[in-house]
Amino acid sequence: MATDFGIDLGTQRTVIYSGKSIVLDELTAVSYETRTGELIAAGDDAYNMLGRTPASVTAVCPIKNGVIAEYDVAESMLSAFLNQVANNKMFKARVMVAVPSSITEMQKRSIYNACSSSGARDVCLIEGPVAAAIGIGLDFTTPKGSIIVDVGAGTTDIATLSMGGLVKYQSTNVAGSSFNNAIAKYIKREHSVIIGPHTAEQIKRQIGCVTQRPLELTITAKGQHQFTGMPQTFEINTNEMITALYDTAVSICKSVQSVIEKTPPEMTGDIYSDGITLIGGGSILYGFPEFLANYIGVKVTTVDNPKTCVAKGTAMALKNFDLLKNGDYRFKSLDELSMA
Ligand SMILES: Nc1ncnc2c1ncn2[C@@H]1O[C@H](COP(=O)(O)OP(=O)(O)OP(=O)(O)O)[C@@H](O)[C@H]1O
Ligand SMILES: [Mg+2]
Structure with a gap:
């Protein structure tokens, strides 16, 4: 049983890779x-309980905006996931965890602690x-600029x-x-x-889009009437989706533009010739690319694997630590973390 794990602890999905395979996707x-x-x-079983629990049970999503929001429960979730994949051999495990690029030191510490407590x-x-x-095989080791946009x-x-x-x-946080x-606000x-x-x-997922679809689609959905509080069925179509989602799509594009604007001009030239690599589940939204x-x-x-390429890259980085030689990456041991 392998004891190296690459983890993408996402707001919606947690993906764990070991070697070349996904060992957990929940x-x-x-x-x-x-x-x-x-x-x-x-994982999935807990997710199905959200909004449906009696007072004696609490169900939560412990990661918000890519970082731990509820420490104790995040730690017990991670422990459960790692025990499931490590087969009681966690004491041997090295783990590499992907984090948002703008994470604070405090947020980093809580992820280190959750992993070491696991x-x-x-x-x-x-x-x-x-x-x-790394996960998508982009050669970013040369002095050539590239850009990745991950809409999680x-x-x-x-x-x-x-x-x-x-x-x-x-x-x-716009994602x-x-x-x-x-969509909820529009409806x-x-x-x-x-x-x-x-x-x-x-x-x-069914009809969302930010550009015109070749065929207009309409679906029926259910909710609660705003004024009567009674169950209400309504129809909604793809043209309405374009209106509903426009501002959010523009907001993400503006953030991408602002990062490109801050990037040195030589690199901007590379980006304009090679383009943007778009990943994350949000990249599946119809028309967003x-x-x-x-x-x-x-x-x-x-990419073919927009929701799992980050976890794949963490596992590949574990195997080829050399790929990270130009950055400030190092493993912290359990002893070191417990002393800090
Ligand atoms: N078919 C689809 N159309 C539109 N959006 C989708 C589709 N499938 C998944 N998504 C969206 O992708 C997002 C989840 O993507 P992903 O798994 O990359 O996020 P995450 O890694 O858990 O979150 P984060 O990176 O923000 O911590 C969700 O908002 C989900 O609604
Ligand atoms: Mg993600």
Whole structure:
């Protein structure tokens, strides 16, 4: 059993790679007994309990905007995940965890602590865009500029890279969940119906788009009438999606533009010729790659594994630590972390 694990602890999904394979891909959620704090479930099972628990059970998503928001529960979720994949051999495990590029020292510390409390022997953090570059096989070790845009659920992480490291970067909270919020806001305004986050997510996946689809699609969804409080069915179509999602899409594009503007001019030239690499689950939103390409005026490339390439890159970095020689990366041991 391998004992090196590459982890992408995402706001919506946690993906763990070992060697060349995915060993865990679960929704980032945990449920526990409210009174005792005892773990009930971690991952998809806990996610299904969200918004449906009696008072005796609490179900939460412990990662918000790419960082730990509820430490104790995040730690017990991570322990459960790692025990599941490490087969009680955590004391031998080295883990590499991807984090947003603009993470604070405090936020880094809580991830180190959660990993070491889960029993990992050595822990190293890596910025998500660097891991992604490795995971998709982008050669970022030469003095040639490239840019990665990761539209996740809670964070959009944008970074320009060259010579094995980050040059300019920015993480913003406008990401996949913001599209859901925009859908809910639009439906309340235009249809007087209140919908929950799950319904918004389903509508986005079924008919969400930011450019015209070849065929207009209409679906029926359910919510609660804003004024009567009664269950209400309504129809919504793809043209309405374009209106609902426009501002959020523009906001992400503006952040990308601002990172490009801050990047040194020699590198900007490389970016204009090679284009933007777009990853993360948000890149699957219909029309978003074209929308971004039109807004910035450069080519946008998507990848086959947008939701798992960061975790894949962390596992590859563990195997080829040399790839990170130009950055300030090092493993911290359990002893070192417990002394700090
Ligand atoms: N078919 C789809 N259409 C539109 N959006 C989608 C689709 N599938 C997934 N998404 C969105 O992708 C996002 C999740 O992407 P991803 O798994 O990369 O996020 P994460 O890594 O968990 O979050 P973060 O990186 O912000 O911590 C969610 O907002 C989800 O709604
Ligand atoms: Mg992510």
